[in-house]
Amino acid sequence: xxxVDFDFLEKKLPQRPSDAHKGTMGTLVSLTGSTGFSGAAxxxxxxxxxxxxxxxYQVLPxxxxxxxxxxxxxxxxxxxxxxxxxxxxxxDIPDIAPYLEKATAVLIGCGSGNTDDTAAIAEAAVKSAGRxxxxxxxxxxxxxxxxxxxxxxxxxxxxxxxxxxxxxxxGMSMEEILSEPAEAALxxxxxxxxxxxxLKGHRTYIARNGEIYENIAGNSGMAKGxxxxxxxxxxxxxxxxxxxxxxxxxxxxxxxxxAGDIAAAEYSRTAMLPSDIIDALPQIYAKIEDVRDxxx
Numbered sequence: 001x002x003x004v005d006f007d008f009l010e011k012k013l014p015q016r017p018s019d020a021h022k023g024t025m026g027t028l029v030s031l032t033g034s035t036g037f038s039g040a041a042x043x044x045x046x047x048x049x050x051x052x053x054x055x056x057y058q059v060l061p062x063x064x065x066x067x068x069x070x071x072x073x074x075x076x077x078x079x080x081x082x083x084x085x086x087x088x089x090x091x092d093i094p095d096i097a098p099y100l101e102k103a104t105a106v107l108i109g110c111g112s113g114n115t116d117d118t119a120a121i122a123e124a125a126v127k128s129a130g131r132x133x134x135x136x137x138x139x140x141x142x143x144x145x146x147x148x149x150x151x152x153x154x155x156x157x158x159x160x161x162x163x164x165x166x167x168x169x170x171g172m173s174m175e176e177i178l179s180e181p182a183e184a185a186l187x188x189x190x191x192x193x194x195x196x197x198x199l200k201g202h203r204t205y206i207a208r209n210g211e212i213y214e215n216i217a218g219n220s221g222m223a224k225g226x227x228x229x230x231x232x233x234x235x236x237x238x239x240x241x242x243x244x245x246x247x248x249x250x251x252x253x254x255x256x257x258x259a260g261d262i263a264a265a266e267y268s269r270t271a272m273l274p275s276d277i278i279d280a281l282p283q284i285y286a287k288i289e290d291v292r293d294x295x296x
Contacts, residue, residue, distance in 0.1 A: 025054030026240030040111025047233030090120035105240035109139020129154035218257030221269030
């Protein structure tokens, strides 16, 4: 088993050429948020933008459009339904499809609601070939009832479950997973080839096709609702920019953890917030750019 380090980031993160423009730095389509969980959409969107994606299309129910648009200025919002719409519905798939065609990566599940509608939208995305699909939170919970989707996918898939969510989709007990998390992650990926699994916890494991990395950075201050939304946004952003999907997951986990350590140092593990992790991301990217620019 390998461990993630800064050298991995420097080697694997997408380069940002001097002649880059928004159309060449990736297009992320985010299908996230619902009434009561607009914060999940906001956190994932801000993390994705801070991680360098050129364009972010935020497809969301119209009911949360005002709060989202007042918090995230840099995304292109695509509100669907009427003004009291609480969540995206499977009937929205024809309206979502043109945006999937634009995407270089898709993010699903952050605050979306654990519903058959979420599962249907996830299925539509993963059967649309040619773009990685990152599935988090309610997207994972919805897949537990539709696990066949993983084996019918025409796209690379990244799943980012915590232990309880992983128990739902794997059929393993939480005790089994916690006793041997790396082995549990590898077993799941063996059953579902092509899936990249990010098993979140005190030590986060990133597995795919027999390969696994362990991340040991991060701290207990990150154990707050919303931290996972930030992670999903970082991974999705890197994948949208052209990073190989497994590399995007490994790099995203480590960047998120390093930013969490910066936030804890400034605010304490007790007081830090997931939004503080987003605010710390520029320090990580600046360090990577400094190393690359210096040629060290």
